[in-house]
Amino acid sequence: MSLLLDVVNGTLREATPLLLATLGGVLSERSGVINLALESYLLAGAFGAAVGALTTGSLVLGAALGLIAALLVALVHAVICTRTRADHVVAGVALNLLVDAATIAALVSIYHTKGASPPFGDGLMERLASAKLLGHAPATWLALLAVPTVAFLLARTKPGLRLRAVGENPACAESLGVSALRVRTLAVLGAGLLTGLGGVYLAFDVGSFSKHMASERGYLALACVVVGKWRPWTAAAAALSFALLIAIANQLQIEGWFPDEIPRMLPYVVTLVVLSGVVGRARPPAALGRPLAN
């Protein structure tokens, strides 16, 4: 019984950043911006949160700084992807490399170490523990709540309709007075906010920042977006399934019954199978990755 509980709790822990980044990816991609930069939003969020909490001693200020850092990265990303004709894939990968290097450089200049920030003190850790609701961090509940919210936003609101329209045919949206530039910029900022919260969670969960801390969760989130066929509910289901596989792998690693590499591999195998078109064809938004005509 306690084993099952461990797996459920582990799944929710793994799912929190993955869900948030996946939903961010859905927002961004449905508006037509290929988002390979989710990894950098996570890193920026985690870094900002750790530094903020360590310097101010406040969790709220730390979380705020994490979100601001992620939003800044997303803003740069949005400008590159909407105001220039840059290739979205190249822009995303470049941003990931840049933010990864920047966080390491900042670690050196602030804490004179290349690997990780100092761990949070007992005071911070106690407050993190007491902030939990029903045994989980507020970010976990927010992540779960974000699934129906994003689904509702896309399907049943005016901004949602405009976002989908821009992702399919920006010229048509423009002709009806919808600014594709604005819609895409806001969508990418929305992705920055959601994914940044995932980054804040990563830092608070461990109680410090360490380099490469996002450990490819941003890329895995993008895989969830594709496996979920760009729809919020199915993408979230993919994220939860992948999180479950990772939680099982973590448990196996502890118990040592079975090589944990196998469940760890499965998300990628599933993604490849889905991409190959065996399980129904996934149709991306028609204007995905296409620059706006300026």
Place this chain on the structure above:
Amino acid sequence: MRFGTKTALADVAFHVAPGEIVALIGENGAGKTTLLRVVSGFLRPSAGDVLIDGVPVALRGPRAASARGVGMVHQHFLLIPELTVAENVVLGREPGAGPLLDLAAAAEEIRACAERFGLDVDPHARVADLGVAAQQRVELLKVLVRGARFLLLDEPTGLLPPAGVRDLFALMERLAGEGCGVALVTHRLREVFAVCTRATVLRHGHVVGDEMLAGTDQAKLARMMIGDDLVPEDTLADTPSGARETLLHVKDLTVAGRGERAAVERVSFEIASGEVVGLAGVAGSGQRELFDAIAGVRPAVHGSIRLAGTVLDDLGVAERRRAGLGYVPEDRLDDGLVGALTVEENLVLGASPERGFDSGPWLIRDRVRAEAAEVVTSHDVRPPDPELLACALSGGNQQKVLLAREMRAKPTVLLAAEPARGLDFRATASVHARLRHLATTGHGVLVSGTDLPELLEICDRILVMFSGRIAGEVLPGETDEEQIGLLMSGGGVA
């Protein structure tokens, strides 16, 4: 209005009064679409004004024009296939409190408007699932729910069956009766006389005539459009040479469709030398799939195809071309030409080695140049520059290049899908003459099209397709448009 380095419209005056239906006619590239795009705010003029109700207005975009009551229905629909009809129509002015989208209210608004104008559309249908005629109704609704007082229609009849054209004209007359001004761009002069009261004629970006239709006739308008008294010869001598033999033999051909149903089902027919055979049908009745399957672009599920004794069934596209098949596909820029290559490169693409454009792996530049120079002159490609990229040409001129490439290979049988689509009066006549000429010199031609009068004019016989099957075969002399229209919509037996 200037367009690139070339002036698309110069010093043009064009007006539409409330309650009036004005035709805007001219050859390909005369500037008709450009003019509509200026008036509807899609393009900004480099000099001159657009006046609405006598007041000059600065149209900073399509939305500004729409707010002033100007709506345009584009030739290539500006719709989002993945969204529903309701979502497409209300985009940009969505009903609902605050940020909420009230789709029920949207559907209700559309239903009311659709009912008022007799436009039958399901607001909840996905646009991708609709046929061309229904998509056009959605485009019209988009404009009508925004309360358009001036309706600009860019070649709206090209894809419609005869009944659809009649409905559209009835709607235009009704709107005019309610005080709307309507501008119609079309290449079909008889449509101008059927529904319009006045015609403005454009040539090379200039207005060369503005005539009340009561005092003029088709020949006079045609002369204005072309600019001289040379109305093109309709057809060349029409006597097939030599004995007739069956060139193309299609038997029981079945081609898979997108869903459960086959796109083409057990279709059989023959084409003899000296024959131009028409393939009529509402857009999407399987013509495209049938052509693709004969050309080898799309696999056949069942059936056999023979070309002058050669069985084509197991041959690839290149082998079928070598066997003597020519193909002008429906979608000229996606399937027919390579936009990023020059006109001359496109012209020799896929040419057989016998024509001498290459030697081993090398292209022989001089021969390619000579071929291209001849084509741009003889087929009147404008601008006549063989080194221009194909995507830089207008649609009509792309079509000329594609037709030239396929015809000059002297195919045993030529498949031509909508050969005159987007071509003006003169180019259409020239294409018709060339197709007839190809037949009289002993080749076979299969032409598909939605323009029935065109098919009736050039074909020796017409196969009518409905829902993937051949619904009947008719002879132009003995059948009229009504009967064919009936067959096209699944009624009647020939």
